Amino acid sequence: MSEPGGTTSDVGRDVGGGVLGGGVLGGGELGDGVLGDGAARTPWRAGPLLGAFAAAGVLTAADVRVAERLGALTGEADERVRLAAALAVRAVRGGSVCVSLADAVALVDVGDPGPGRIEAGGREAAGPGPGTPDAGPAVLPWPEPDAWAAAVRASAMVADGPAGPADRPVRWVDGRVYLDRYWRDEQLVRHEVDARLAAALPADDAAVRRAVAARFPRPADTRQRLAAATAAVSRLTVLTGGPGTGKTTTVARLVAVLRDVHGTDLRVALAAPTGKAAARLQEAVDAELAELAAASGAPRPAVLHASTLHRLLGARPGGGTRFRHDRAHRLPHDVVVVDEASMVSLPLLARLLEALRPDARLVLVGDPDQLASVEVGAVLGDLVARVPPAGSLPARLAALVPDDAPPPLTAAGGTGTGPTTTGTGTGPPVVTDADRSDDARDRRALRGGVVRLTVPHRFGADLGALAEAVRRGRADEALGLLRAGGPHVQLVETADAAPTAAEVGGVRADVAAAGAAVVAAARAGDAAGALDALGRHRLLLAHRRGPAGVALWSAVAQRWVTEAAGADDGGGPWAVGAPLLVTTNDRTTGLANGDTGVVVDDGSGGVVVAFGTAGAPRLVRPHRLPAVELVHAMTVHRAQGSQFARVSVLLPPATSPLLTRELLYTAVTRARDVVRVVGTAEAVQAAVQRPVRRASGLLFPR
Numbered sequence: 001m002s003e004p005g006g007t008t009s010d011v012g013r014d015v016g017g018g019v020l021g022g023g024v025l026g027g028g029e030l031g032d033g034v035l036g037d038g039a040a041r042t043p044w045r046a047g048p049l050l051g052a053f054a055a056a057g058v059l060t061a062a063d064v065r066v067a068e069r070l071g072a073l074t075g076e077a078d079e080r081v082r083l084a085a086a087l088a089v090r091a092v093r094g095g096s097v098c099v100s101l102a103d104a105v106a107l108v109d110v111g112d113p114g115p116g117r118i119e120a121g122g123r124e125a126a127g128p129g130p131g132t133p134d135a136g137p138a139v140l141p142w143p144e145p146d147a148w149a150a151a152v153r154a155s156a157m158v159a160d161g162p163a164g165p166a167d168r169p170v171r172w173v174d175g176r177v178y179l180d181r182y183w184r185d186e187q188l189v190r191h192e193v194d195a196r197l198a199a200a201l202p203a204d205d206a207a208v209r210r211a212v213a214a215r216f217p218r219p220a221d222t223r224q225r226l227a228a229a230t231a232a233v234s235r236l237t238v239l240t241g242g243p244g245t246g247k248t249t250t251v252a253r254l255v256a257v258l259r260d261v262h263g264t265d266l267r268v269a270l271a272a273p274t275g276k277a278a279a280r281l282q283e284a285v286d287a288e289l290a291e292l293a294a295a296s297g298a299p300r301p302a303v304l305h306a307s308t309l310h311r312l313l314g315a316r317p318g319g320g321t322r323f324r325h326d327r328a329h330r331l332p333h334d335v336v337v338v339d340e341a342s343m344v345s346l347p348l349l350a351r352l353l354e355a356l357r358p359d360a361r362l363v364l365v366g367d368p369d370q371l372a373s374v375e376v377g378a379v380l381g382d383l384v385a386r387v388p389p390a391g392s393l394p395a396r397l398a399a400l401v402p403d404d405a406p407p408p409l410t411a412a413g414g415t416g417t418g419p420t421t422t423g424t425g426t427g428p429p430v431v432t433d434a435d436r437s438d439d440a441r442d443r444r445a446l447r448g449g450v451v452r453l454t455v456p457h458r459f460g461a462d463l464g465a466l467a468e469a470v471r472r473g474r475a476d477e478a479l480g481l482l483r484a485g486g487p488h489v490q491l492v493e494t495a496d497a498a499p500t501a502a503e504v505g506g507v508r509a510d511v512a513a514a515g516a517a518v519v520a521a522a523r524a525g526d527a528a529g530a531l532d533a534l535g536r537h538r539l540l541l542a543h544r545r546g547p548a549g550v551a552l553w554s555a556v557a558q559r560w561v562t563e564a565a566g567a568d569d570g571g572g573p574w575a576v577g578a579p580l581l582v583t584t585n586d587r588t589t590g591l592a593n594g595d596t597g598v599v600v601d602d603g604s605g606g607v608v609v610a611f612g613t614a615g616a617p618r619l620v621r622p623h624r625l626p627a628v629e630l631v632h633a634m635t636v637h638r639a640q641g642s643q644f645a646r647v648s649v650l651l652p653p654a655t656s657p658l659l660t661r662e663l664l665y666t667a668v669t670r671a672r673d674v675v676r677v678v679g680t681a682e683a684v685q686a687a688v689q690r691p692v693r694r695a696s697g698l699l700f701p702r
């Protein structure tokens with residue numbers, strides 16, 4: 001398991017390590033080399049069936065090699081079974097937990113570009129990826145479905161159903177095919193989450209009511225009060241909402257409510273998937289808690305430290321999938337809050353749930369409409385969308401905060417128990433029309449401890465409306481809002497996918513102004529000022545390479561800044577004012593992959609690099625730094641968990657497989673004040689119309 005921003009070979013390691021490292025088949029058979037760098041270029045000896053899928057670009061060499069190896073190790077020669085395994089490996093590379101064999105045909109049919117093209121972390125594959133135009137069901141020798149399913153279920157490679165043997169590398173559950181390791185993680189999450197929701201916690205109702213009312217006094221704070229009450233009586237709270245809807249504020253006050261009720265000794269951990277997000281969380285929560293204390297005349301509470309999830313769990317040197325805290329060595333905390341939970345992968349959530357004390361409260365906070373984890377799973381989205389088991393939570397909340405809790409769903413509306421499931425009890429949930437409204441969905445999700453905040457407090461109305469149109473998949477509306485523009489929204493509609501110099505004139509002005517301000521502050525030795533200026537504007541792209549990629553545009557932006565700032569040192573990585581991105585995790589300095597900093601004059605002829613926030617800069621000497629690169633532009637994936645006053649997003653051509661609804665939504669919502677979208681109308685529409693689909697079994701009853 002790698003931290004966010006992990007490479008494709010990290011994902012490969014996950015697959016190989018999971019299948020074999022778990023001891024199922026003996027160690028080390030599938031090392032990094034199988035899925036690691038260069039695998040796609042390595043020739044392989046595929047049988048005719050897998051060879052056909054590989055030749056069509058649906059499978060990569062890595063998919064095929066893993067499947068063939070598993071076949072050899074389990075004595076399974078049937079190519080149809082190996083094909084199912086290869087499709088499961090392919091699914092994992094694309095972020096899915098499993099593959100539904102029935103859907104696999106349709107996915108390729110609709111031109112799914114495949115995970116080889118949409119790599120984890122938004123990386124593009126070096127060579128042509130799966131889903132090249134000539135791939136399609138007409139030319140692919142798909143096995144006959146019933147015979148295929150029967151062969152898979154009967155195979156020695158495959159465990160059939162949840163009760164199937166525990167020592168098989170692949171598992172079949174109701175038509176879904178998993179690499180077994182991910183099925184186990186999914187089961188763990190399912191069981192732990194359901195156990196947390198099964199029974200509401202006892203609480204002093206009067207004390208909870210008093211604290212909730214005191215901490216959220218405004219009449220309009222309804223959903224925030226509901227969230228705090230949920231955290232008071234549920235061992236799982238999922239707090240969701242778009243940017244600026246008050247999630248962080250709610251977290252701080254929710255902690256205050258829990259302390260009011262349970263005492264200030266309550267051990268609270270704040271965590272986030274990235275160091276950057278953790279720093280933001282800590283700063284915001286501490287500021288809010290200090291303000292609350294000041295307002296009530298209480299002494300300022302001790303600072304609540306936030307850390308990355310990996311650090312909280314006790315990552316071991318060298319990474320790996322095991323942490324110091326696990327089922328045998330639980331975390332000591334009474335409350336664990338995880339921000340930016342949309343970036344948490346299924347395996348990482350599984351490890352966290354294992355490490356939590358059963359009586360500890362878990363509060364997951366995030367925006368499920370953003371890009372999901374760079375690794376496997378879209379677990380926040382799944383927890384919000386799944387049909388939770390019936391529990392006592394809604395009734396408990398209705399009793400505790402009657403004015404804020406929505407009335408329970410009624411059977412008359414067909415929604416009394418939420419969407420029904422098909423007769424076999426194993427099919428997908430059937431959702432009636434009455435269930436589809438936001439209101440019905442929110443009420444149903446409350447059974448799962450999910451509270452969605454809906455009122456944006458920070459966004460300009462035009463920016464909020466744009467984000468909402470993108471989130472809801474309304475392409476024409478999103479394009480209309482962009483074209484109409486406003487104080488917080490700009491569209492530079494380009495004639496061609498590649499913008500002209502005139503079309504990026506505004507981007508250039510913003511890049512140059514922010515960059516020159518960074519350089520000026522850095523030259524003056526003003527670390528806080530440099531970090532502040534660094535957050536004024538960010539250029540975002542979908543791709544790393546190519547004409548619409550970070551590599552090219554970062555170089556262009558660097559030239560703009562160098563010209564604007566009159567830098568005479570070429571703007572290299574140690575030039576004063578150079579913006580740096582950390583590209584690996586480093587225990588010595590505590591810097592994490594994704595942290596950004598600025599090279600600052602140290603006042604005595606040398607330089608230091610300032611990281612952290614303007615409020616609390618951290619200075620690190622260059623020789624102590626882990627791997628860094630210049631960051632005049634970054635991918636949208638990288639920007640997740642950060643916000644900037646102004647954002648310019650350069651869209652790739654409409655045909656780019658990276659151009660998805662989640663990507664555009666995440667890009668747009670990185671802006672605190674103004675977003676500028678540069679691209680063709682087709683690109684905007686293509687993005688909004690293309691939601692990412694990640695297969696997972698969490699949405700199903702088992």
Ligand SMILES: Nc1ncnc2c1ncn2[C@@H]1O[C@H](COP(=O)(O)OP(=O)(O)OP(=O)(O)O)[C@@H](O)[C@H]1O
Nearest residue numbers: 221224241242243244245246247248249250457458
């Ligand atoms: N109930 C409320 N009434 C008025 N203002 C609020 C309320 N809750 C939060 N705010 C304000 O709204 C702004 C955004 O809140 P906050 O940062 O908590 O949102 P967020 O959802 O965490 O945003 P992001 O996703 O961008 O981190 C802050 O200025 C906060 O003080």
